[in-house]
Amino acid sequence: MVARKIKIETNIKPKYKQMKEILPFRLQNKNIYLFANKLDFKYVMLSHPLLAKHLFVNENATDSSNDEDIYYQQKADYLKSKLPEKDHLYSGRIQPEQVEEAFLNLNQIVFEVTDDCNLNCTYCGYGDLYGNYDKRESKFMNAEDIAPLFSYLDDLQKKRRSNSIGNTIYISFYGGEPLMNMNFVKEVVSLIRNRAKDEHHYVFSMTTNAILLHRYMDYLAEHNFRLLISLDGNEKNNSYRITKSGKNSFDTIAKNIDLLRSKYPEYFQEFVNFNAVLHNNNSMEEIYNHIQTHYDKMPRIAELNSTGILPEKKDEFEKMYRNKKESLYESENYTKLEHELFTLAPSYYNATNFLHTYNLGVVRTYNDFFDNNKQLHFIPTGTCMPFSKKIFITVNGKILPCERIGHQHTLGQLSKAGVEIDFEKAASKVNAYYDRLDKQCSKCYQLGACSQCIFIVDDIVDGEKPVCYGFMNKNTFAGFLAANISFFESHPLDYYRIMEEVVLK
Numbered sequence: 001m002v003a004r005k006i007k008i009e010t011n012i013k014p015k016y017k018q019m020k021e022i023l024p025f026r027l028q029n030k031n032i033y034l035f036a037n038k039l040d041f042k043y044v045m046l047s048h049p050l051l052a053k054h055l056f057v058n059e060n061a062t063d064s065s066n067d068e069d070i071y072y073q074q075k076a077d078y079l080k081s082k083l084p085e086k087d088h089l090y091s092g093r094i095q096p097e098q099v100e101e102a103f104l105n106l107n108q109i110v111f112e113v114t115d116d117c118n119l120n121c122t123y124c125g126y127g128d129l130y131g132n133y134d135k136r137e138s139k140f141m142n143a144e145d146i147a148p149l150f151s152y153l154d155d156l157q158k159k160r161r162s163n164s165i166g167n168t169i170y171i172s173f174y175g176g177e178p179l180m181n182m183n184f185v186k187e188v189v190s191l192i193r194n195r196a197k198d199e200h201h202y203v204f205s206m207t208t209n210a211i212l213l214h215r216y217m218d219y220l221a222e223h224n225f226r227l228l229i230s231l232d233g234n235e236k237n238n239s240y241r242i243t244k245s246g247k248n249s250f251d252t253i254a255k256n257i258d259l260l261r262s263k264y265p266e267y268f269q270e271f272v273n274f275n276a277v278l279h280n281n282n283s284m285e286e287i288y289n290h291i292q293t294h295y296d297k298m299p300r301i302a303e304l305n306s307t308g309i310l311p312e313k314k315d316e317f318e319k320m321y322r323n324k325k326e327s328l329y330e331s332e333n334y335t336k337l338e339h340e341l342f343t344l345a346p347s348y349y350n351a352t353n354f355l356h357t358y359n360l361g362v363v364r365t366y367n368d369f370f371d372n373n374k375q376l377h378f379i380p381t382g383t384c385m386p387f388s389k390k391i392f393i394t395v396n397g398k399i400l401p402c403e404r405i406g407h408q409h410t411l412g413q414l415s416k417a418g419v420e421i422d423f424e425k426a427a428s429k430v431n432a433y434y435d436r437l438d439k440q441c442s443k444c445y446q447l448g449a450c451s452q453c454i455f456i457v458d459d460i461v462d463g464e465k466p467v468c469y470g471f472m473n474k475n476t477f478a479g480f481l482a483a484n485i486s487f488f489e490s491h492p493l494d495y496y497r498i499m500e501e502v503v504l505k
Contacts, residue, residue, distance in 0.1 A: 023445070024052050025478040027486055035481055044358050044481060051076055092434045092441065096423040099386050099411075099430075103421070104156050108170040108390035109149070110403050113178040113185065114140045115395045118211050119249055122240040122320070123279060125305050126176075129317055132308030132406030139395045140180075143187035144416055146393065150195065152419040172205045174403055176395075179212040182219075189223060207275070209241070211249060213256040221260075221267040228275050228300075229257065233290040237282035240320070257295070274299040278327060279320045285331040288341065301344060307456040308406050343502060347487055352498050354484040357449045381441065382451040382470070386411060386430060405455040433460050440468050445477035 023035040024047070032052045036043045047055075050069060054076035115126070116138040126133050171192065173185050185206070192202050205226035213220075213229075220227065232238045235250040243249055261268040276287045276299045284301060291299040304321050325346040331337050338345045343352050384401065392403040399412035399421060411429065412421030433454050434441075441447060452470030459466040472480060488495050 022055070023474065023478060023481070024056055025482050027482055027489070029489070031485075031489070033481070033485055044485060048072060055079065092438055093431055094385060094427050096427045099427050100156075100423040102385050102387040103391070103423070104153070105167075106153070106169060106387065106391060107167070108172060110172040110174050110390055110392045111141060111146065111184075111188070112175065112392070112394045112403070113173050114138070114176040114181040116140070116180055117175060117177045117209075118180060118244070119177070119209050120242055120244050120246075122242065123277060123304050125308075129310065129313045130305070130308045131310045132408060134394065134396055134398070134407045136176075141184045141395055143184065143191055145397065146188065146414065147191065148416065148418045149393070149414055150191070168201045168203055170203050170205055170390075172207070172390075174207055174392075177209055177211065178206050179208055179216055182212075182216050186219065209249070210253045210256045214259055217256075217260050217263065221264040221271075224267070224271055227272045229253075229272065230275050230277075231257075231291065231299075232276045232279070233282045233287040237276075237286050237290065239281050240277075240279060261295070273297060276301050278303050278322050278324055280322055283322075283330065284324060284327040284341075284345075285333065285337055288337060292340075298341070298344060305404075307458055343498075348494070348498070351484055351487050351491075351494070352502050353451065355495075355498060381434065381437065381454045381468075383430070383454040386426060401455070405453070408461055409455050430454075433457075436460060436466055437468050440471050443473075444468075444471050445474055446470065446472045446480075 024032060025035070026032045032047045032049055034043075034045050034047045034052065034055070036045075050072035054073045115134070115136045117124075117126075121127065123129065126136060171188065173188075178185060189204060203226065204223055205228070206220070207228045207230065210229045210231075230241070231253060232241060235248060238250040238253070239248055241249050241253075260272070274291050274295065274297050276282070276291070278284065278287070278301055287299055287301055291297050301324060303324055304317065306317075306321070309317050328334055328338060328341075328345060328347075338347060341348070343349050386401040390402060392400040393414055394400065394407060397414040398407060398410040399414055399419075400407065400410055411426040412419065414420075437454065437457070437460075441450075444450070450470060452468055454460060457466050457468055
């Protein structure tokens with residue numbers, strides 16, 4: 001199936017310079033919408049054609065000649081008078097206190113249990129295609145390595161009462177392959193279970209290739225580990241997930257999954273999920289059909305990591321890479337598959353984020369739409385505040401904001417001697433990254449609603465001109481707005497589905 005192209009018109013030029021915060025766009029069905037960027041609230045509103053006409057009329061336009069035309073001309077003139085005269089401000093700055101506060105109120109701690117693995121996946125983020133990670137040396141963590149982290153957190157909480165007390169903290173085990181260092185996993189669980197006067201609730205999770213699952217499933221089920229099993233579909237789809245000797249790992253993985261499901265059916269139903277990587281040997285439809293049919297699960301599907309690729313490996317990467325949206329469109333059952341995947345499908349995922357960003361308030365009148373002269377200071381990218389969602393501890397003790405970014409972005413160090421982290425230096429490092437994109441951010445129409453993580457912008461550390469691929473000019477932004485509005489126009493019931501079934505955070 002070929003994706004329906006959306007025709008948009010952005011050549012409706014505003015008369016007044018202060019109108020630059022309002023962007024009109026017209027869909028193929030001729031419906032006209034107005035977008036107003038107020039930074040604290042971002043609105044998209046359906047507009048009467050005559051209102052749009054008078055808001056963006058040329059200076060040489062003729063006067064209105066009938067009552068309806070006069071009515072909308074007066075309304076447009078009033079709305080123009082309510083526009084802010086000054087540009088919005090943004091600081092592009094985070095403060096050390098904010099980073100420290102986020103660290104103190106951790107939601108998730110991810111441990112790189114080992115940098116060793118019993119598979120040799122062709123597209124592995126720590127494999128031959130990439131160069132933004134520490135050298136793999138088959139290291140294993142031990143409990144002594146990470147015990148100082150909890151002591152450090154205890155000391156911080158004594159100085160400043162943590163907002164996270166009583167909250168759930170997720171302890172996640174990552175690799176390499178974490179089941180290769182199961183002793184460490186057990187030691188961490190025991191350490192946490194035996195912590196005196198700990199007012200948090202802990203939940204354990206693990207990402208695994210399931211090769212050793214048969215050995216440790218009893219323990220994982222007993223402690224209600226949330227398992228994310230990596231599987232790319234059927235045997236052919238799984239051809240890049242190979243052993244050290246080059247053999248497809250599918251049979252071993254499938255056998256262990258079947259054993260887990262038969263031995264612990266309730267645990268499997270509640271705590272086990274699947275993660276697949278999309279590439280040229282599978283498709284969105286094949287992944288979904290296999291995992292849904294065999295395990296009655298909705299798989300998470302990720303594209304190949306496109307950052308940190310070695311220059312000499314780019315051709316090889318391009319041969320393997322597949323886009324999720326394009327793969328969906330190629331399916332004969334595109335509409336049904338998209339509906340079944342729901343927010344795991346790009347269109348629904350984008351629509352959900354769009355509602356989250358552009359539906360934060362209820363606009364009851366046109367006056368509410370425009371009347372705001374507030375100047376705001378904010379960070380102009382989609383980068384999370386460091387440690388606000390998680391921290392990632394590598395097997396070498398590096399402290400990073402996330403496991404998805406290159407190891408060059410370390411913000412601290414954990415060792416047996418303790419935690420070394422300077423929150424002022426951490427903030428300065430991230431602010432320096434922001435400064436390198438400042439000119440692009442200031443001209444981007446997604447300013448204030450960006451989804452681009454600055455840590456995965458190539459050359460952000462020492463490149464001469466790092467390029468943000470999330471940048472949107474007027475035309476691309478109008479296309480973004482039109483695509484999302486068109487989605488809701490053609491999927492009216494899914495608006496309610498998203499609002500009722502999806503928790504936006």
